[in-house]
Amino acid sequence: MKYFLCSFLICLSFTFVVAQQASQNDSTYIIQDSVLIPTKSGVQISAIIVRKKSNTGPLPTILFYTTYNQGKTDDYFAKVSADKDFVGIVAYARGIRTDLNNYAPYEHESTDIYDIIEWISKQSWCNGEIGMYSGSYTGFSQWSAVKNIHPALKTIVPQVAVMPGFDTPLENNVEQNLGLYWPHENIYKRDPIRRSLPFEWFEEGFAWNRLDSAAGYQNDIFQNWLKHNTYDDYWKSLVPSPEEYAKIDIPVLTTTGYYDGAQLGAVQYFKLHTKYNKNANHYLVIGPYDHWGGQRRAATNLMGYEIDGIANISMMDLAFQWFDYILKGRPKPEILKDKINYQVMGTNKWFHASSMQNINNDTLTFYLNHNSLSDQKPKKKRFEKQTVDFKDRENQNNYYTPEIIFDSLDSSNGLVFRTEPFEKEFAINGSFTGNLFATINKKDMDVSMALYELMPNGKYFYLTRYVGRASYAKDNSKRQLLIPNKKESVPFHNTRFVSKKISKGSSLIVLLNINKSPFEIINYGTGKPVAEENINDAGEPLQIKWHNESYIKVPIWKD
Numbered sequence: 001m002k003y004f005l006c007s008f009l010i011c012l013s014f015t016f017v018v019a020q021q022a023s024q025n026d027s028t029y030i031i032q033d034s035v036l037i038p039t040k041s042g043v044q045i046s047a048i049i050v051r052k053k054s055n056t057g058p059l060p061t062i063l064f065y066t067t068y069n070q071g072k073t074d075d076y077f078a079k080v081s082a083d084k085d086f087v088g089i090v091a092y093a094r095g096i097r098t099d100l101n102n103y104a105p106y107e108h109e110s111t112d113i114y115d116i117i118e119w120i121s122k123q124s125w126c127n128g129e130i131g132m133y134s135g136s137y138t139g140f141s142q143w144s145a146v147k148n149i150h151p152a153l154k155t156i157v158p159q160v161a162v163m164p165g166f167d168t169p170l171e172n173n174v175e176q177n178l179g180l181y182w183p184h185e186n187i188y189k190r191d192p193i194r195r196s197l198p199f200e201w202f203e204e205g206f207a208w209n210r211l212d213s214a215a216g217y218q219n220d221i222f223q224n225w226l227k228h229n230t231y232d233d234y235w236k237s238l239v240p241s242p243e244e245y246a247k248i249d250i251p252v253l254t255t256t257g258y259y260d261g262a263q264l265g266a267v268q269y270f271k272l273h274t275k276y277n278k279n280a281n282h283y284l285v286i287g288p289y290d291h292w293g294g295q296r297r298a299a300t301n302l303m304g305y306e307i308d309g310i311a312n313i314s315m316m317d318l319a320f321q322w323f324d325y326i327l328k329g330r331p332k333p334e335i336l337k338d339k340i341n342y343q344v345m346g347t348n349k350w351f352h353a354s355s356m357q358n359i360n361n362d363t364l365t366f367y368l369n370h371n372s373l374s375d376q377k378p379k380k381k382r383f384e385k386q387t388v389d390f391k392d393r394e395n396q397n398n399y400y401t402p403e404i405i406f407d408s409l410d411s412s413n414g415l416v417f418r419t420e421p422f423e424k425e426f427a428i429n430g431s432f433t434g435n436l437f438a439t440i441n442k443k444d445m446d447v448s449m450a451l452y453e454l455m456p457n458g459k460y461f462y463l464t465r466y467v468g469r470a471s472y473a474k475d476n477s478k479r480q481l482l483i484p485n486k487k488e489s490v491p492f493h494n495t496r497f498v499s500k501k502i503s504k505g506s507s508l509i510v511l512l513n514i515n516k517s518p519f520e521i522i523n524y525g526t527g528k529p530v531a532e533e534n535i536n537d538a539g540e541p542l543q544i545k546w547h548n549e550s551y552i553k554v555p556i557w558k559d
Contacts (some may be wrong), residue, residue, distance in 0.1 A: 028053060029082060031075060036098075037091065039115035041108070046097040047116075048090040050078035051125055058127040060154075060327040061087040061120055064134050065113060065141045067105060068186055069096050077134070084320050086327075087125050091116050093141075096187075103187065105137075105221060106164045106238045109144035117145075121152035128152055129327055133319045135159035135255075135295030136262060140239075143269055147244045155326045157319045159255045159295035163265030165235025166476075169225050171264065172468030172494055173476055174446050175521040175531065180211050183221040190217075198518035203393050205535025208521045226531045231476040239269070245276035252282040253322045253336075255315045257289025258345075258464070258498045259302065259404070266294075267497055271356065274339075283336050285318065286497060287311045287343035287350075304403035305461075308348040344427050346501035351429075359429045359499075360555035366419060366508070368436075369548040373419040373508060383439070383545040384415055388514045390524055390538035397516040399450045404462045409452065414513030415546065418454065425504045428463065430555035431497050436490040436512075437547040442525030443481040444471045445542060446515040447490065451498075451552075456505035466495045467515065469523065469530075481527045487547060502556075510552060514542065 030051045036044040051059075062081035066074075074090050081088030094112055095103030113132075120126050130152045132142045139161025146156060162168045169179030177198060184190050193215050201211060209226055212219035228234045240248065252273065256266035267284070274280045286294075288307045293299050297314040300307060313335070324330040335341055338352035340359060353359045366373035370382065388397065397412045409416065432451055446469050453461040471479045473490045482488045502508070516522055523530045524537040 029079065031078075033075070034097070037116050037119050039094075039112050041094075041111065041115075043094045043102050043108075043112075044098060045094060045112060045116055046092045048075050048078050050075055050082045050088040052082045052085065055082075055085060058125055059085065059087050060129045060131065060323070061089060061126045062323060063113075063116065063120065063130055063132045064088070064090045065093070065109070065116070065132065065138055065145075066090060066134070067093040067096060067137045067141075080316070080320075084323075086323065089120065100187070105183070105187070106140065106144070109141045109238075110147045113141060113145040114148055114150050117150040117152050121150070129154045131155045131157070131323050131327055133157035133159065133323070136162055136291065139262070139266065139295075140164065143239050146248050146250070147240050149248065149250060153250065155251045155253070155322070157253045157255070157322055158266070158269065159315055159319070160257070160260050160262045160291050161254070161266045161269060162262045163268055164238050165228060165231050166268060167262055167264040170229065172466070172492075173229060173231070173472040174467050174469050174515065174523075175208065175226070175229065177211065177519055179225050180215065180219060180222045183219055184215065187221065188219070202396075202518035205393070205538075207532050207534045209531040229529065229531065230472065230479060236477075240272070242272075242276045245273050248273055248277060248280065250281070251326050252280070253285070253319070254282065255285045255294050255318065257287060257291070257294035258496065259288070259290045260294045261291050263294075263496050264494060274355070283339055283341065285315070285335060285341045286499075287313075288345050289315075302404065304405050305345075308343065308345065310348050310350060311343045311345075342429070342497075342499050344429070344499045344501055346503075347427070351499075356430070360557050362556050362558055364554045364556055366417075366510075366552050366554070367548060368415075368417045368510065368512065368546060368550040368552070371415070371417055373417045373510060373552070375419075377551075378548045381548065383547045386413070386415055386514070386544040386546065387541050388413065388516060388544070389541040390516060390522060391535060391541075396518070397448070397513045398519075399448050399465055399467075399511065399513065400517070400519070401462055406460050406462075407458075409460050409509065409511065411511060412513060414448075414511050417510045417512065419508045421456075421505050421507050422502060423504065424558070425501060426556045426558040427499060427501050428554060429499045429557045431493075431495045432464070432466075432552050432554045433493040433495065434491070434550070434552035436492070436550045437487055438470075438490060438550075439485060439487045439545040439547070440482060440525070441484050441540070441543045443484060443527035444469065444523055444525045444530075445482075445544070446470070446521070446523040447492070448513045448515050449492070450511045451554075452509040452511070453500065453502055454507040454509050456503060460509065461500070463500060464496045464498045466492050467520070468492055468494070487545075508554065512546065514544070
């Protein structure tokens with residue numbers, strides 16, 4: 001990478017001359033755009049600073065650090081802070097709005113944000129106290145920043161925070177085409193990829209690592225990420241280590257949603273922080289929200305589901321209530337009655353618990369036995385067969401549904417298992433786990449499993465889903481291929497948190513399948529790097545025996 005150079009003495013002292021455009025003035029704000037904040041690396045960071053004219057003294061400062069450049073609308077996030085009597089700053093990842101040759105997603109946030117905060121804390125308009133907020137990549141950046149906490153950073157509000165390598169651009173070691181689309185659209189700012197590309201890849205069967213060339217160029221970010229298809233030291237170095245989690249002593253507020261694609265990462269940060277720091281001052285708020293609702297405002301109709309009225313809150317408003325509490329000494333937000341605050345869908349109530357262990361008081365165990373979910377371990381061993389022909393591109397095995405509530409279940413060549421109707425209502429609270437036992441004729445497979453409630457009215461309610469690569473099921477940092485024609489254990493535990501009242505007369509449904517769709521990588525089972533496999537590697541169809549020792553565990557709360 002190329003770097004802007006500055007003298008050693010200037011870098012050490014942080015007594016920089018800030019390059020900026022002429023301030024934009026109106027009746028309300030003082031806006032400084034294209035401010036260049038220096039860092040010790042010599043690479044300058046572009047920023048927007050907004051202050052309200054009526055505030056003349058130093059104030060707490062809210063930093064919105066982003067990798068996205070949306071143009072004229074970006075100062076909105078700084079204005080929101082200024083309107084609430086903070087100084088608002090939008091700072092861009094290195095290379096954004098400057099020189100993209102310096103850009104490397106996720107890799108420099110820890111050091112760059114430390115230097116940004118150092119610079120902010122020395123400005124006359126800052127009172128020396130700084131908070132950070134917002135979601136997705138910006139949520140991740142806050143966790144990277146607290147690997148080495150600057151003394152002026154007093155709190156973070158990571159919302160829907162991704163955990164690189166853990167939930168994006170691969171989830172449980174299964175690559176998503178987000179790895180290509182995200183840098184293409186958000187960083188390189190190229191014309192949109194043609195809508196037909198995923199279907200061309202699916203139908204022609206060329207290797208996943210050629211997706212970028214099929215889009216017309218080499219996408220260096222995509223190719224770099226493909227080199228790291230395990231949760232290896234590259235990914236782990238981007239977020240706090242156990243020792244660093246133990247030292248995070250500033251207050252933290254995490255927000256996410258049951259239908260947030262980044263929920264796995266957002267909740268994992270909470271789990272690891274509270275695991276390694278027993279005194280962690282960390283609150284979690286989670287409810288019926290998608291990636292947007294978990295960081296901005298809830299959708300009253302979420303993919304066809306009318307959320308409970310009490311869940312209709314603004315996570316952005318909550319963030320600033322938190323800042324008022326931490327930075328201005330005002331009352332704690334009312335919703336934060338305990339460390340975990342979750343809305344049980346169908347109850348119109350928020351519930352509160354001191355730890356993940358206290359959100360449920362029982363666990364239901366169901367065995368996948370002959371199309372049923374049985375609460376009794378089968379006495380007679382048997383198995384269900386499934387065949388997946390990866391050469392067949394007329395059909396897809398696809399879990400995806402655009403709505404949460406629907407009339408019929410498309411099994412897409414998968415196996416459906418169902419409980420008997422429940423005689424009493426209860427609430428699912430938490431993440432389902434389990435262990436699959438399978439015998440296959442290949443060395444690997446990507447498992448897809450979805451959980452539904454079949455309601456008394458005959459409609460299906462989509463609860464959550466698991467996807468994962470069998471060869472990483474025991475250790476996401478080490479590939480352990482399956483032995484063909486040998487019964488193997490495929491445990492799973494990294495699934496999304498969900499909370500919903502399950503009505504009397506409802507049943508739970510598990511749809512068990514193998515990934516084969518245009519929108520996620522296809523694992524042909526050869527044992528080679530999956531991104532290098534193509535349809536010529538398909539060979540004979542995948543033959544699976546799903547043994548009835550397989551089970552799921554569903555955490556619940558029952559009165």
